Structure formats: structure tokens, C-alpha cells
Amino acid sequence: PNTSRAAPLFRRLRPSSTDRAGHFHGHHPHDTSFGGVLRSFAVTTLGAETSSRPVRLFTEEELQSYDGSEEGKPIYMAVKGAVFDVTGGKEFYGKDAPYNVLVGKDSTRAVAKMSLDPSDLTSDVTGLSEEQLESLESVFEGTYKAKYPIVGYTASRILNPDGSPNKAFQPEDQPHFLIKDEF
Ligand code: HEM
Numbered sequence: 001p002n003t004s005r006a007a008p009l010f011r012r013l014r015p016s017s018t019d020r021a022g023h024f025h026g027h028h029p030h031d032t033s034f035g036g037v038l039r040s041f042a043v044t045t046l047g048a049e050t051s052s053r054p055v056r057l058f059t060e061e062e063l064q065s066y067d068g069s070e071e072g073k074p075i076y077m078a079v080k081g082a083v084f085d086v087t088g089g090k091e092f093y094g095k096d097a098p099y100n101v102l103v104g105k106d107s108t109r110a111v112a113k114m115s116l117d118p119s120d121l122t123s124d125v126t127g128l129s130e131e132q133l134e135s136l137e138s139v140f141e142g143t144y145k146a147k148y149p150i151v152g153y154t155a156s157r158i159l160n161p162d163g164s165p166n167k168a169f170q171p172e173d174q175p176h177f178l179i180k181d182e183f
Contacts, residue, residue, distance in 0.1 A: 052177040056152030058083050060105070063154065067104025068094050074151075078106035079140050081123065081157025082172050084148040106154055112136035123156060145172060 058076075063083060066076035074087045075094065086092070092099045101107075101116055106123035112132045113120055125133070150173055160166050171177045 052171075052174055055158070055171055055174075055177070056083075057158050058152050058154050060155070063106070064104045068097070068100055071095075075103050076151060077103040078108070078123070078154050079111055079144050080108050080136070081106060081154045082140075082144070082150050083152040083154060084144050085151045086144075086148050088148065106156075108136065111139050123154070 058078070063076060063078060066074055068075040068090075074085055075090065076083050077086050077093065078084070086103060091097055093103045094100065099116070101118070101121060102110055105121055107121050108123045108125060109128070110116060110120040110122075112125065112128050112135060114135070125136075128136070150171070153169070153171065158166060158169050165179060167179055169177075169179050
């Protein structure tokens with residue numbers, strides 16, 4: 001029997017001009033033991049190899065509205081184009097909390113460099129050292145993926161710069177995701 005598919009939630013929106021695409025599609029060779037737990041969880045949950053859950057696409061503007069400034073609204077932050085619900089880490093990310101500048105956006109570069117400098121609050125990883133990329137990978141797996149649910153992906157991870165679907169897109173938590181189901 002076929003598995004039921006939920007209606008596609010993708011919206012065909014172009015990434016804004018400040019979005020950068022294409023930096024995160026390779027898999028860094030550095031790996032940690034954390035990923036395996038999530039992967040096997042996803043496999044058991046999905047059951048069928050070809051099923052996939054719809055994925056939510058976030059524009060920059062949308063992500064911005066989850067910056068912790070509004071009491072009672074969830075707090076979202078993207079790392080490597082994956083949007084995490086970090087509401088559970090309010091003491092880190094909430095209004096007036098030390099890492100509040102990281103939320104409501106993709107802060108990949110800041111996480112890689114362990115920097116809160118405004119110029120590092122971007123998804124751009126251009127020119128990062130090997131050590132910084134390894135640190136990024138370890139915080140991505142060991143903190144974000146291990147601790148917080150993924151609620152979607154940024155436009156720059158899902159779409160190509162021209163707005164067409166990036167066929168190589170693979171959700172972190174769905175090893176058998178088929179992008180053709182979504183378009
Ligand atoms: C004086 C400098 C800093 C100190 C003393 C410090 C201290 C800490 C401490 C105590 C934790 C909590 C660890 C835990 O309970 O799991 C933490 C987590 C964290 N720190 Fe820092 N930190 C500093 C600077 C930075 C900077 C510059 C960044 C820039 C990105 C940063 C990013 C993070 C992140 C992303 C977490 C994980 C939060 C989470 O679990 O969601 N830290 N830090």
C-alpha cells in the first residue's frame with residue numbers, strides 16, 4: 001500500500017538578494033556520533049523508504065519575525081540553512097539573553113567563528129578556516145541538531161539562486177526525502 005502524502009508546503013518564492021545559496025550542499029567529512037541517533041529515529045518513524053514529510057520554507061523576512069522580541073512567540077534560528085526552534089533555550093536566545101543577536105536569521109558564520117560581531121551574522125561561510133568549519137559542524141550536530149527541533153529550511157538552502165528547486169536538497173532529518181514530491 002502506498003503511504004499517504006501531505007500536501008506540499010513549498011512556496012515558490014525567490015530568495016532575497018541578500019540570501020546566498022550554494023555554500024552548504026557539500027557534506028563536511030568531519031562527523032560526530034550525534035547524527036546517527038536522529039537518522040535512525042527518522043527511519044523508524046517514516047517506515048517506508050519513499051515517503052517524505054513536507055518541508056517548510058522560510059524567507060528571510062519570515063525568519064526575522066521569530067527573533068524573540070515578541071513574548072509568547074517561538075524563537076527560530078537557522079544554522080547551515082536548517083531552521084531550529086530554539087524556544088527551549090530562552091535563557092540563551094530570548095529577548096535580552098546573551099545570544100539573542102543570533103536568532104531570527106541564519107547565523108552560520110557566527111556559530112563557526114564563535115563570534116557575535118554583526119558582520120558575522122550571516123549564512124556566508126566564505127573564507128572560514130578548516131578549524132572553524134569543523135567547529136561549525138560539531139556545534140551543528142552536537143548542539144543544534146541534538147537539542148532543538150528543525151521546523152524548516154531557508155530559501156537559500158532549498159532553492160537555487162534563480163528560484164528553481166535545488167534538486168540536491170536533503171532535509172537533515174529525512175534521509176529518504178524525495179524533492180520531486182514537493183514540486
Ligand atoms: C566570554 C565568552 C563566552 C562565555 C563565557 C560563554 C559561555 C557559555 C556557556 C556557559 C554556555 C552554556 C553551555 C551549556 O550549558 O550547555 C554557552 C553556550 C553557547 N554559547 Fe557561549 N560563551 C561565550 C561566548 C560565546 C560566543 C561569542 C558565541 C558566539 C556564537 C557563543 C555561542 C554559544 C552557543 C551557540 C551556545 C549553545 C547554546 C545552546 O545550547 O543553544 N558563546 N556559552
